[in-house]
Amino acid sequence: MNLTLSVAGRTDIGLVRSGNEDALALDYDNNLFVVCDGMGGHKAGEVASREACDIIRFSFSEMAETLMNDTVLAIPASFPPRGALLAQSIRLANRSVYKMSRTHSDFSGMGTTVVAVAFDDDLICIAHVGDSRAYRLSPTELTPLTTDHSWITELQQSGHFSESEAAKMVNRNVITRALGINEKVEVDFRAMRVEPGAMFILCSDGLCGYASDEEIFGVAKPCGTDVRKIVDNLIRLANDRGGQDNVTVIAIRVEDVEGGNQSPEVSPVTIGSESDEALVRENEILGAIRQAEDTIQISGHQGGATSRKFPLALIFILFAIIAIVLVYITTFQK
Numbered sequence: 001m002n003l004t005l006s007v008a009g010r011t012d013i014g015l016v017r018s019g020n021e022d023a024l025a026l027d028y029d030n031n032l033f034v035v036c037d038g039m040g041g042h043k044a045g046e047v048a049s050r051e052a053c054d055i056i057r058f059s060f061s062e063m064a065e066t067l068m069n070d071t072v073l074a075i076p077a078s079f080p081p082r083g084a085l086l087a088q089s090i091r092l093a094n095r096s097v098y099k100m101s102r103t104h105s106d107f108s109g110m111g112t113t114v115v116a117v118a119f120d121d122d123l124i125c126i127a128h129v130g131d132s133r134a135y136r137l138s139p140t141e142l143t144p145l146t147t148d149h150s151w152i153t154e155l156q157q158s159g160h161f162s163e164s165e166a167a168k169m170v171n172r173n174v175i176t177r178a179l180g181i182n183e184k185v186e187v188d189f190r191a192m193r194v195e196p197g198a199m200f201i202l203c204s205d206g207l208c209g210y211a212s213d214e215e216i217f218g219v220a221k222p223c224g225t226d227v228r229k230i231v232d233n234l235i236r237l238a239n240d241r242g243g244q245d246n247v248t249v250i251a252i253r254v255e256d257v258e259g260g261n262q263s264p265e266v267s268p269v270t271i272g273s274e275s276d277e278a279l280v281r282e283n284e285i286l287g288a289i290r291q292a293e294d295t296i297q298i299s300g301h302q303g304g305a306t307s308r309k310f311p312l313a314l315i316f317i318l319f320a321i322i323a324i325v326l327v328y329i330t331t332f333q334k
Helices: 044-062 064-068 081-103 151-158 163-167 213-223 227-240 276-293 312-333
Strands: 003-012 022-027 032-039 111-120 123-129 133-137 142-144 187-193 199-203 247-257 266-271
Touching: 003 022, 003 032, 003 227, 022 044, 022 247, 032 044, 032 199, 032 247, 044 064, 044 081, 044 111, 064 081, 081 111, 081 123, 081 187, 081 276, 111 133, 111 199, 123 133, 133 213, 142 213, 199 227, 213 227, 227 247
Parallel strands: none
Antiparallel strands: 003 247, 022 032, 032 111, 111 123, 123 187, 133 142, 133 199, 187 266, 199 247
16 A cells, blocks of 8 residues: 555543543554544443454454455445445444443443544545544644534434534433444445545544534644644643543544555445344354454553554464354355
8 A cells, every 4th residue: 555644643531530431543554543432331431442443453454354255244335445344344343342231241331432544545434433523634624524423413414403502402412323232333434535635633522522623623723734733732622621521532644645546435325234144244253253362362452542463373373263163154054
């Protein structure tokens, strides 16, 4: 991939909460960047967001060939290959968080939002569930690239309430879609071309829930092309507003891109939930991963960012286990 990016990301506990239910993944090798905002009592939100980041990153990086060649899990649309892989990885994350919430009483009802981007040459693929957001930052404006899955957004879209009226309503922060709440999930997706100089911001609602788009732009614009400064100043903005929530920000700048992806851009679309057959296959893959985890140590997380990092030899072992399990099950089903 002939692509050069400058990326910075950080999560902050804020000034009020005792724990951080946000998590992020910065996978520079695969140009994959993820923000998750967990929910649920007894630290279950922390578990949900970390698990989602873990599964998305691992699936996207280490299981790409398996997922992209699996006809049962295929996304039924002409998406860029890495865009389809991103959506598949998010579906697996949903399944994993859902199963954890059903098998551990302490995690009952937990869930997490997600906004994730993956670059496919000169295309940026954006997928999200919930109210964590993606923006495009230009010298003149901040443009939302996602639409919140929240009660307040649905009220505004209905046309019966103005933004100011909806903002005053009780339960305005209730989200209508999240990972782990249901066994199947709908994922919103889009893909757009990028050029050198393009900049993007991902954030949890610890930022966009307490500052308007205009205020976010007002803080980000003076930072110019300094992605680290953008991240630090936006987190400072959230904390200056009281720091009532955890806050996570990732800033991305496209420095250089050569060549182009043959796939077309994809206008915003909702990917329908999986088939029952796909759920069975997701269970098989997650089961194989869990079996491998019995013998492979998963690296811990730092600063809210988590990843599954395996020595090369152990990755081969993991792939072998997954392949054997899937081949056996497929043969048995026939």
